[in-house]
Amino acid sequence: MLKQVQRAYNFNAGPSALPLPVLQKAQEELVDFRGSGMSVMELSHRSALYEEVHNEAIRLLKELYKIPEGYHVLFLQGGASLQFSMVPMNFLQAGKSAGYVMTGAWSEKAFAEAKLIGEVFEAASTKQENYKRIPQFDELNYDKDISYLHITSNNTIFGTQWSQFPDTGDVPLIADMSSDILCKPVDVEKFALIYAGAQKNLGPSGVTVVILRPDMLERAAKNLPTMLRYDIHVKNNSLYNTPPTFGIYMLGEVLKWVKDQGGVEGIEQRNREKAALIYDAIDASNDFYRGHAEKDSRSLMNITFTLQSDELEKKFLSEAKKAGFVGLNGHRSVGGCRASTYNAVPVEACQALRDFMIQFQKENS
Structure with a gap:
């Protein structure tokens, strides 16, 4: 029998609340996962049983978020903070620049990391207004030949969120959606790449989701350390190294719960x-x-x-x-x-x- 506990009113910014039914199911399956005699944390990431968990989580995310055919879904590590570096390492092309829309502390951090890699510029900023608002589309200032435009879809510290997203045409639009992914429907086709730490809306900390448009792999740099290459992770279905298996299991259970909520x-x-x-x-x-x-x-x-x-x-x-x-x-x-x-x-x-x-x-x- 599951122990009954008094649940807190959890308004933490992350790691944050998880659905109670998901926690209870994880509790039930913790010692013996699907009759294996092992916890999911003890399964080999090369086993058929874990592969089923892994692929089901990918399938559910594609289904729920209506991710277009051909887009890749990756489960990586290092949080969104590592993506601040991986994105420019892979896509900030020599002789080109990348634009960053400044809407808060996390866009500042992403900008600072990209600046270490190559030429970047502020495509818009509301810093002088203490980040009280999202820039209007007509405030965005960038050329059509830049490597990409980067935005942060939701700003946890200042409490602002993009209600609509710009159409950037041939300019790849890249978004850090760590704190609002799956909170509302999104036209994923507008984006060349979406990344998100799981610890707000998707599951426990330790998993980073990347949604990648297939043509971006052709643009990606190939002269990077193996673990920093998106194409390596795509080729290996996010199983090049040992993934955070329990976190991905929990993410899959959260996605099932989302499906049950409509x-x-x-x-x-x-x-x-x-x-x-x-x-x-x-x-x-x-x-x-x-x-x-x-x-x-x-x-x-x-x-x-x-x-x-x-x-x-x-x-x-x-x-x-x-x-x-x-x-x-x-x-x-x-x-x-x-x-x-x-x-x-x-x-x-x-x-x-x-x-x-x-x-x-x-x-x-």
């Missing part, structure tokens, strides 16, 4: 309901709570706000912690508060936070 469309509907609960509490507070992001740039995944003073924020966070809320502190670089409402965060947790915010305002106004 797919990405069902998840989006629930995410909009969750975010609206908290944003409505902010908007109705008469400036007691102040949202950081401009309304048309608000994130479904990371809701950032401040209170009227540092003292009031400290009191809010202290009382929220006592009430069972976890992870509401804003990022150390910007302060304030942040509720990360990733896919697996239940509606009930967001309702509880909304009610807590309303009650706290009544008691402290």
